[in-house]
Amino acid sequence: MEPISRDTAVDQLERRLRDDILEGRYAVGTLLPAERELAARYGVNRNTLKHAFVRLVQAGLVETRHGVGTRVRDFLRLGSADLLPAMVAAYPGWMDEVFEARQSVGALIAERAATVSSAKDHEALRRQVEIVGAARSVDEAQLADAEFHRVLAVASHNRVYTLLTNSLLNAYLPVRALLADPFRDAASAAARLSPLAEAVCVHDASAARAASESYMTETARMMSAALGSRRP
Structure with missing residues (x-):
């Protein structure tokens, strides 16, 4: 994947992850890859990834549980406007x-x-x-x-x-x-x-x-x- 530039990296990463979820690359109910793997895949650091996850959680696309990971939610049932x-x-x-x-x-x-x-x-x-x-x-x-x-x-x-x-x-x-x-x-x-x-x-x-x-x-x-x- 093309790495994300460091200017507005959180915004860009949020959009990329959101689009990948909405397009079915990460299916509803599945766990996203581990943070280290995702950070490397998108060319960002783990802190940027965590900030993007916060936004995706707020939008209702994912849920994060300590010790379990980040799972794609059923956004049509649980998502917000x-x-x-x-x-x-x-x-x-x-x-x-x-x-x-x-x-x-x-x-x-x-x-x-x-x-x-x-x-x-x-x-x-x-x-x-x-x-x-x-x-x-x-x-x-x-x-x-x-x-x-x-x-x-x-x-x-x-x-x-x-x-x-x-x-x-x-x-x-x-x-x-x-x-x-x-x-x-x-x-x-x-x-x-x-x-x-x-x-x-x-x-x-x-x-x-x-x-x-x-x-x-x-x-x-x-x-x-x-x-x-x-x-x-």
Whole structure:
């Protein structure tokens, strides 16, 4: 194997081990090779390996037991949302499931935000729509749109919804260049968000849910079409 350079060695080793696990090189339930062997295989020292293991444990990919070793966990059963960015990057088909979850969770967040949001929340939502519309590049519009959904989650006054939104956006943002079609025209991107923002601002929960579902369906359709055109 190609040795890992010493700059950001822990980050690189974490990614390499994660990819090897997700791709099945190290099967679920099996013990990883001994630390000395793994360190030599990846061209790192054992301290770097230990730091990478800590991150993999936190993500739910492995578990380490003293005197036993490090075992690959059943990450689909036991893993956390921290795995989503890696899964989407490694397996683009996961994006369809992210779209599905995004639509369901988004509708709930919009409905609740319309019920409990404050005047301060309304100001922030309307301002974020303006920022999307004023974006000067595709990437700027896309990032502003993502921030709108964070602001909307905050307006729900439910911290779990905010964390779920962060998890979904963390899966989406690393591959956003492949999903940029809805944001090529900043004015159109803002126009898609405006009905959702306004429904929340007038406390119309039913309209907010419908506007969220419409927004999610339309943007998912555009993103899926773009992904499909890039597949061989």
